[in-house]
Amino acid sequence: MTDDLTPSHLARRTAAALDAATGAGRDLGLTVTDARVVHDLFSVVVHLAPAPVVARVPTVLPPGTDPGFLARRQRAELDVSRWLADRGTPVIPPSPLVPPEPVRRDGFSMTFWQFVEEDRDREPDYVANAASAADLHAAMRAYPGELEFLSAAEPHFVTDSLEMLAERPDLIDPADLDRARREWQVLEPVVRSRAAFENAFPGIGLQPVHGDSPPANIFLGVEGDLYSDFELVTLGPVEWDLAALGPEYEAAYNRRAEHNGMRPLDADVMAFVNAVGMLRAVAVLALVPQLPVLLDYVKPAIAQWRETPFAGGFQA
Template identity: 75%
Template sequence: MDTSSARAGLYTPDFALQLAADPPGLLQPVVAEKIFWGDGPEQSGDRQEGAQQGLAHAGRSVRDRHQGTDRHLAPRVLRHPRRPRGHALFLIPPGTRGLGQGQKFSKHGLRASHMFERGESFARAEGSMARLKASEVAVRATERALQILGGNGYTRDDPVERWARDAKIFTIYEGTSEIQRLAISRALSGRRHRSRHPGRRGRPHRRWDRPVPPGPPWEDRAMSAFITAEQIARRTSRALDAAVHAGRGLGLTVTDAKVLHDVFSVVVHLAPSPVVVRVPTVLPRYADPEAQARRQRSELDVAQWLADQGTPVIPPSPLVPREPVLHDGFAMTFWQWVEEAPASAPDYVANAALVADLHAAMRDYPGELSFLSAAEPPFIEDSLALLEGRPDLIDAADLDRARREWRVLEPLVRSREAFERTFPGIGLQPVHGDSPAVNIFSGVDGDLYSDFELVTLGPVEWDLAALGPDGEAVYDRRAHDLGLRPLDEGVLRFVNAVGMLRAVSCLALAPQLPLLMDALHPLDRWRAMPFAGGLAD
């Protein structure tokens, strides 16, 4: 056979390739699927589509001189009762289901790696194609590996059980397989919305059908159209690169960075260093890195002070200076990596007792904090302005109510004196600012407080907004044990009204983060609440 005509390699996710260095000698159990073709045998994966783990070389294509057809060479496990585990090579004949041939190099999805290396844009969802193929092949390969190993595949003697779990996440996060198929179908059809009746014009485009304006989404936060899955992936990739470069610039060893979360911020573990970086990416249009860094300094200072007092928090990383880092247009913070406990359903009501413990710990914080900065008045005002003329996001009647409520609530949010006149005798203290009952991190060594991004000076009721009567009752019982005052009903109505108005304002961020349209359902509950928490009566 002549290998000189081989144009590309057989690829599989890199966690499968790690088997090659496994001491027992177990190589890839199943790698009989090609993900995509490139120009050379060592192409990297398309990080822009969320495959940050990369793609690894696992075989090669050869041409049979006699038959003139491509064949694929791939490794496979050998388990012989009289021999140690090893590996061999076998040929996969052309036409095998799931395998592409050389001529598929021209297909858009299979060229994604090649296009990325050359800096070409994915005009027809090539990135989504590569991401879809790579993630589903990873799932199929690990499923077959489990089948080959039988019961041993479920044990931790071999790492296949972990790879099976790891593979599945690629079909879910940063755009599920269904979302990738939707992006592909729209890109290839060239049509966004079509009436069912050929002779009749369709209704106006829905919000997710509008063409996205040119330019990267992180530079145009006032966009009217919804960001695409590919643009989200590029934003994530850019934040990941910024975190890695910033970490290396601070002297950290970073060889296997992993994205842990990606919603409002991209959270990156700079493995093997025990450091996690949080990079805010979904921000109001007026936000700038310098202003973001000023707020982040308060967060770092409070978290470090609590850690010094023995409060269970995720502390800033001791391996780098305790300062926000500005890099490539992002403001980021560095935190100590903590191993997470096995996933379990959070109990926010039970966590309300931990909120009382946190308030007791924060009472003596000596640093300076602004009054109710967590309410973010500029964000509410800017969002209500952006929602003007966006009936796809909010009805005109609801927007009108939001504006009228804000006129009532704004003076109490902006002025400590106005608040104290309205609620005499209500003490103020440092509070978490961003639903601490929801921001409890379950570490292997216990629960830890986290995410003090909105730390502020305010009433303790602010941290109980939207937690409900059950959570409030749990808090009050624990507060009584700690010698703290009980929650005030009037202040609770106020903070719940401001909290719901902030949730409504978050609809203006939906073009940057489309999942907000499904994750946020504030309007029905908001309409049923007393206008402005009853403060207008």
């Protein structure tokens, strides 16, 4: 079972994404003579220099990802980011030089963002970023657009990945897979249903949230920090954005939340979202054939998961 992509395959994928972004940018009227890749993991991020525009091109996606679904998700990200920027929230906004719509080219679906120069002399302060997530939640509360409940949990991806991993014992121990499947049977109904969530956690309000760990997605710009990467923006409990970070980060969030007049994180909901986050980490193993380096990222999370209570202690 060695169908993982080789370094040469990965390089060709990156080059294809770069070419697609360059061509799409030129089609949109941008002057692009020195395009360069500035980041390459789940997406290839391309600065379309000298235009002050960055294209983000998702390249590592669950097998069978529907192009229409991806475009809807990208549209939601663009809408939320633009809405926040218009209200003065420090975010990386969509580029004003092109229409705020995803563009499909050469099999890729991409979005275009304002280029911001990174401050490479600073290191992220993740505890401070966790506190800042409370400010972001306060800003997002009034977002009027329609968002799906806990779409950031990607339940279809988890279900499909656990099935696929049955054919990849080289990626996951069968005992771990068995536990993951049994945990998902407990957690999945609450992930998929707003009514089931509200029944399990009465009184826990839902609101628009970032969806993908905002403390890890604050961009260090030379003129200040900016929230970024709202690819998984969703309707959910604020706890979702602090999943798997730990007590120090939760405490920092709670101090800022109290200052903002917001409720603190709920311990039971935190246990639930932590458990779901752990299963998403297990599911990411199914993407290793597309991006082999993921295995090194996921191994520590799997080891941590083995030490946690079954389903985080959650009982339906």
